[in-house]
Amino acid sequence: MNFSVCIDAVFKGTEPPAEAQTGRGSPPDTECIENCKKTGVQAFEFWAWWDRDLDTIKRTAQKANLKIAAMCTKFISLTDPAQREEYKKGLRDSLQAAAALDCGILISQTGDDTGEERRLQHKSIVDGLKECVPILEKTGVTLAIEPLNTLIDHKGYYLWQSSEAFQIIDEVNSPCVKVLYDIYHQQIMEGNIVNTITANIEKICHFHAAGLPGRAELQNGELNYPFVFSQIQKAGYKGYVGLEYFPKLDPLEALGFLTVS
Secondary structure, three states: OEEEEEHHHHOOOOOOOHHHOOOOOOOOHHHHHHHHHHHOOOEEEOOOOOOOOHHHHHHHHHHHOOEEEEEEOOOOOOOOHHHHHHHHHHHHHHHHHHHHHOOOEEEEOOOEOOOOOHHHHHHHHHHHHHHHHHHHHOOOOEEEEOOOOOOOOOOOEOOOOHHHHHHHHHHHOOOOEEEEEEHHHHHHHOOOHHHHHHHOHHHEEEEEEOOOOOOOOOOOOOOOHHHHHHHHHHOOOOOEEEEOOOOOOOHHHHHHHHHOO
16 A cells, blocks of 8 residues: 655644544645655655745655645635636646646545535536546646534535535546545545445545544554555555654654555
């Protein structure tokens, strides 16, 4: 299994649930990347790129021989058609950053529920993504839309059903647009994790994982992650699983559980 560490969550503890707060300061990106190397993972990822020193990140990643697996495009709504041009501009800017870092996946949230009929918001997402396809086709980067849980972490967010996410991928009908399947979020909202993943593996380009309840280490919680990962591999998945959790233990110690799998 190919793992990627989300440095914003695992090492920086950015926006953790209250129960996962550790009181650590926020280390610089260079230290986080060097710590990733110590764990034996092959890659790392992060959220926002626009407030970071990308040159330093690139140099540090190259020195550590680590791949940058994913990062986010700008957080602009796809559910609101009035924001579509702004979304596409943010995507173009993000693609330039991705090219500079040799990053092949941009993570996109869809935006909050606007209160409009869901069929209209669904159509806005599909139409917006279709307009993004010609932009993406010139780059080789995959845009990954992400369903999130609305019960705990992202109240008011539009896209929470994996089935709707996969339907959007079918309607957009481009290999440039796929799903980021976050196991933590979908266990909260739906369960039936392995069956859903294996039935839709060709539409998934990236995974995220965290233990639950609590969004902490994967080895403590209700999911048998080694089994889940074995089934993802068996289904033929070759990409990365992003470890996106807020550790209660020492981060390096906690990562050792799965990176040796």
